[in-house]
Amino acid sequence: MSSNVETPRNGTGTERGVHRYAVAVSGLTFVTVVFALMIVPRSAVQLPDHVFPLNSAGIAPVSEEKCFSCHEDHVVRFEEAPHHNTLLPGDDPLVTELLNGKTFTDADSGAEFRYARRDKSVWLESSRRSRPLRVDWLFGSGHHARTPVTVVENPGGGTSVLQHVMSWYPDDAIGWTLGLTEEQRDRPGIEGVAQPHTAQESRSCLMCHTTWLPETEDRLDLARTLPNVSCTRCHTQAEAHVTHAENGNIQDWSALTPLESVNRCGECHRRADHFTADELSTSNELLVRFASASLVQTSCFVNQLPETRFDCMTCHDPHERASANPVFYDQRCIVCHQSNAVCSFSETTDECISCHMPKIEIHEGLKFTDHWIRIRD
Amino acid sequence: MILHTSHALSPSDEGNFNLTVGFPIGAAALVLSLQPLSNVELWWQLVRGRTVMSGEWAPSRFLLSHEVLANGDWLNGTIAWGVFLWGGIAGLMVLKIFVALFTGGRLLKKCGRSFQRTFFCLTLLVAVQPVFDPSSSTFDFLSILLVAALAQKQRYFSIAAWAVVWANFSTGAIWVIPVFVAFVHHGRMVGVRGTAIWVCALLVCLSLTPRGPLSAVDMLVLAVPWLFNEAVFLTGTGYSNSPVTMSVMAAIFMGLSALVLPGTVRSRKIIVVVLTGVGVMTARYLPLAATVSGLILIDLPDNVRLKKLSHFKGMRVVVSAIAATIVIWNVAGGIGGRSDRLGWGIADSIDLRFTERDLQQHQNSHLKAHCTDVNGAGLLLMACRSVQVLDVPEAAIRGDRLQEFWLMNHDLATGRKVSFIRQNGTEGGWWCELINKDVSLLVVSPKRQAVLTSLEPTLWKPLSLDSPQLVFGVAGIRRFNSQILTTRSQRDLFEYGGWRHELYCRTSVPSHTDLWAATTGFLDVRADIRQAGVFRAMAMNVAAVRTILPVLDFGGRPSCQQEFLKIQQQFAWYEWLNSGQVSALRRQVLHRLQSEVSVPGVPEGELVSDKTAAIPNDAILSYCSGDLTAATAALTSQTVEAQYAKHVFQWESGDSRNADTTLSMMEAAYPDHPLTAMIRLQRDVQ
Structure with a gap:
């Protein structure tokens, strides 16, 4: 299509004014687009920190070492408390000590379960599954029981916890995990070895056994999590307390x-x-x-x-x-x-x-x- | 700039003009309106109209348990409700077509003999298409046209009077100010000071509502919600823009403004440009911003030398091509079937019949409900007169409750069920929140699949599986028990029974006539794809694949292929989880669908491929195109993988008898194989 615009070679004063306005608007366009691209994408995907649960903040909470510097007696006493021992990572030596070599055979079904250490990890081997399950975390303080879990990613991108059907009990033996009915103990497939939880349920499990459970775009960041219930899980506003200790504004x-x-x-x-x-x-x-x-x-x-x-x-x-x-x-x-x-x-x-x-x-x-x-x- | 007027047209040229310009614009207007009603706020506005007509002057306060103040736009929905009472859905369709043809007619008058204007009118017609669906935006759109005309005629008191009416009908009444400023200078209006006085007077007029001066504040908050709320809380509410859309719209609009300015150098124009630019930043006001800028552009003198129409070669071709594109685009439902297509009645996504069916037993129950979006709220309130909803996005934005509303949906989606304390000291967790607010109904949009997944292990159970908005009640509460049990048995049928899904042409549905499908045979499969997504979110993968296979057989589209891929990934993951390996069938299907074998969550090392156990390519191709009969026939081998694939095809096609035979053969030949165990597992769950 040919252009039919007739452009004068020497612009009049009005046209120069027009030109200025056009330039101004073009500049405004550029600024608007840059503003939209810079500001909006960041805020559209990122929830503000203040609406996250206390233990899911974007930055790590005040460390136990920091608390120790002023409250030594409390922190030392707390180390032995069940709250402080609610979650052990799979590579913790205690996990090996508690689980390695433990076996269980179900008298009714004949199913066998055995925890064995391989490649720096403890695995659950069972006659019910061709591949073993690695113990990624051990839930519980041991006062009543300790339950191993395996963590897998699900197709939706979330984190799913596979709760083993075997738990460790204070008599230093493994047995059926608490809460499993007779029927649930004899399920085929994965449920015969571990109970899969949805990503949402898994988050709930981990929330109560960690001090800090950071999330990245709604996914759990277990590599950075702080296991166990520590000081800041209950004593909120610890950051302000550390910064202005004299105000004593902790929860x-x-x-x-x-x-x-x-x-x-x-x-x-x-x-x-x-x-x-x-x-x-x-x-x-x-x-x-x-x-x-x-x-x-x-x-x-x-x-x-x-x-x-x-x-x-x-x-x-x-x-x-x-x-x-x-x-x-x-x-x-x-x-x-x-x-x-x-x-x-x-x-x-x-x-x-x-x-x-x-x-x-x-x-x-x-x-x-x-x-x-x-x-x- | 040198302006030129066009030459006078001869009578034959006038005839040609009417044919080449008038017909395309008229056809485009008709086609753009002859589509099923699909405005997600339709029922919400109708229910508000019904409430006002029944004598309640503060409809939101009556319908929403969180609302405490009166509405400024309390009459919103009354006109649509009146039309609905008169003619039902057909009446609303007639209104829609009338508005579109009226707009087309108005634009045709403005076209003159200018190619640029004709082109622009067509573009504008497409831009304002969303306002044709009867809603408050329709009222805003017509009011803008009226105010622009009144301003040009210097009828300022009439504008003020209309501003009062407008403010009581719609929160979009704030547009009276930029429209007034834009067009008032055409007459012998006083200077800037006079304009400012009139703007103040208009602001007072906008406050003459039951909500008083706050109504003007509401209008501003809804016009630029992103100024008053964090952008993240606007997502999914209908008041947000994606960054890309926002940037493109802003760039186009401002570029357009740059074209306007050289033609009319007035400082007031800049104000209008900025104000309407702000409007563009909110997607829902795009049609209104387009209307204002369109009116400005059309009123400009032509700034190019125009030739006599008949001398402009190719003009007819260009205009006709544009019009034809618009017509075909809209008739067929746009690219990938994302929009509605030629038809009559009401779109599947807002069809009231399903919600009425689900809530038939609870019509007179005084219940409270949480709805994840305004469509759900409208459908629910229309179906049950006695129900109250906690909130809707628009009211939440006005009442500064958006964060609370959004976080409830977020807690539902992320499964934050039990109570917890947020860092700002407020309490989160949806379970106790709903109990404390005495909520006994949840209405969830099928688009919110994370919410559906999150509700699965809880006591909240769906009252049906196929509604455009899924209603959930609490199991154990007597009023819901029978429906929950019925839905439970339906789940079993869809997942484990001999159920087959069949596509059907929606010309047979009384509330919806799909004219495109009736004439061409191309069915609208959006509802089927949506349903497959719902089943997948509820971990009903067999039901999901049974729903999607006929769509593939019919000629799947990208969204269908995408859904099929997600289902296959779920299957592969479950196979790996339960048996420690992924079958050759799923591996090859995944390879076919995404050119690689990968399943999120499954370590690559465990996706081993055994070449000798491969399934024939013909079987995979037939399966991926939805032809299970051909897929089964292509399996001639007796390997365990082939037998497993055969069982899968038979099972997914609902042929449980032959599937049982295949399983018996596998149990005889491969009793201890993990794939045989996989099938047994499937049957044991059943």
Whole structure:
């Protein structure tokens, strides 16, 4: 197509003005495009840090070493606490020590399971799968059990945890993982060896067993994760505390209401509102595993007075292993129950726990304390 | 610049002109409107209209549990609802065609005898096509035309009066200001000061709504939401642009503006250019920005020397070619079938019938729901009068709740079910949030496949599997139990039963007539591909492949091939996960589809290839083109891989009897082979 525009050789004043405007607009166009290309792509894919969970920030949290410099006694004491030992990487020597050479044969199906060390890793070999599964992480503090998992990428690009059907128990033997029904123990395919979890479920598992679980574009970055529940998992605003130590502006749990405090523990130990009404029943034996959900159902919790605050930390110091001595807990009960002024149900004996909070066996050799404090039939 | 007027046309030239310009523009207008209604906000606006007509003057507050303030645009949807009451979907289609033809007619008048203008009118017609679907944008579009005409006639008080009406109908009323500024100077208007006074007066007019001065603020927030919200929170809400689209649109628009300016050097034009440029930055206002800039361009004197029309060789050919392109493009549904094509009625993606069916038992239940997008909210509220929705993106943006709304969807998609504390101190986790807000219905768009996957292991179960918006209820709540159980048995049928999917022509659906398919036989398979995606997201891979195979057989398109590839990757991954190896069938199919054998998550070393066990190429080709009969026939070998492939073909085609026979043969010949175990596993799950 031929151009029919007639362009004068010498522009008039108006045309020069026109030219200036055209240049200005062209410049504006350029700036706009550059702005769009530079600003928008970055913000479109990147969630702002402040909406991430406490332990999924973009940058690593304050290190334990930093905490140690001022709170040496707390940090040292905490090292032995179950919280501090909730997740071991597969190459940790303790994993080999606990699992290597352990075998299990199911009497009913004849299926065999064996953990063996090869190539610096521990693998689960089974008659049910042609290829072994590598132990990438070992979940649990060992107080009740430790469960190995294998981590694989799924076709959607997410991280899937394969939870082994075998777990390590305190009697230094492996056996069926807690929670598996008879039917689930005899599944064909991968489920006969390990239970696959979706990427979403896997994230939930790891969230509770890590101090820092960074994500890159919605994918878990397990290479950088900080395993175990450490200081900053519960004590939020640690960064500000380190920067301005004199302000002491770290998360103060005593400033939380008892329900808020229990629910903070319940993020991992389960909150009551994670369950349906049917599940929140004294007849639900499995509820015994989830102390924080049970505790808030009790009359002691619901009817507590401000001067006798009652939450998880009334009896448990999260920085150390829970006491195994029932007398310790009986004494906690008596604080409220020794006087009618605080509680109308005065104590009649000093052995409260054995009747009102008995240990319930929900798995062979595995007992949990029932935190739904009540008078039982 | 030297301006030239065109020569007078002879009567024969006028005739030629009407034929070469009038017909293409008219045909383009008709074709652009003769497509099923597909505006995702249609039902939301209709339900708002219905609410107002039933005597509720603050519709959003009535329909949304999070809304506390009255609407400025409270009358939005009333006109469309009136038309819907009168003529149903057909009435709305008539309105759509009327608006398109009216626009075409207006543009035709402006064409004059200029080639440039004719070309521009056609382009503009395509740009404003989205406003033909009855919505508040249609009202905005017609109002812009009206205000421009009034401004040119110096009827300023009429403009002010219309601004009041406009503000009560649509949040797009803010466009009255740039349109006024752009066209007011044509008359003997006072100077810059006078214009400023009138702009202030118009701002006051825009505040004369039940929401008061806040309505003007709402308009500004919705016009440039990216100024008030972090861009990430706008994604998926219909208020965001992809960076590339945004950049291209900005470049085109500003370039166009550079062309306009030399023709009319006025400072006010620059203001208009900047304001409309801002409008361009929000994709939903692109048609309105195009209208304003189009009106400016059309009103300019021709800045090129025009020849007599009949002397301009090739002009007819060019215009006709452009018009023909527009017509064919739209009639056939665009490249890859991404847009709607010639038809009548309502698009599959917003078809109300499915939602009405799903919620028939709950029509009078006072329930609360969370909907992932406005389409879901509209469909749900239209189907159930007593239901309340938590929020919709538009209301969330206006009410500064967008982050909360978006994060709920994000938590759902990423499976953040249990409660957690965010770094800003707020609580995340969708499970407790929904319980605390007493939500008992979730409406999920099929596009949000991550949400569907995330809900799979939870108690939230779908009430149906084939709706354009999937409704979820909680298992264990009595009102949903029977539907959940029915859906459960449907899942079993689709996945393990002898179910076969058949494509059908949508000319038989009462609410939707696919004229293109009726005349050419080319079916619209977008709904089938969407359905396969839903099945895959719910880990129903056999159902997904059974849905997609007939589409491949029909002549798959790129999106279909892409879905097929994803399903095959899932199959390969499950094979590897369960047996420790990937079958030759899946390896060869993957190689055929992506020219390499790779499956995300499967180590390369474990994708070993055994050349001797290869499946014949004919079988792979037939399978990849959806012809399972030919694929099965091509398998003559008795190797375990061939037997496995044969079983897969028979099983996926719904021929369970022959599949059982093949399995028996494999169990006899290869009882301990992992592939035999794979099939047994499939059957055991069943």
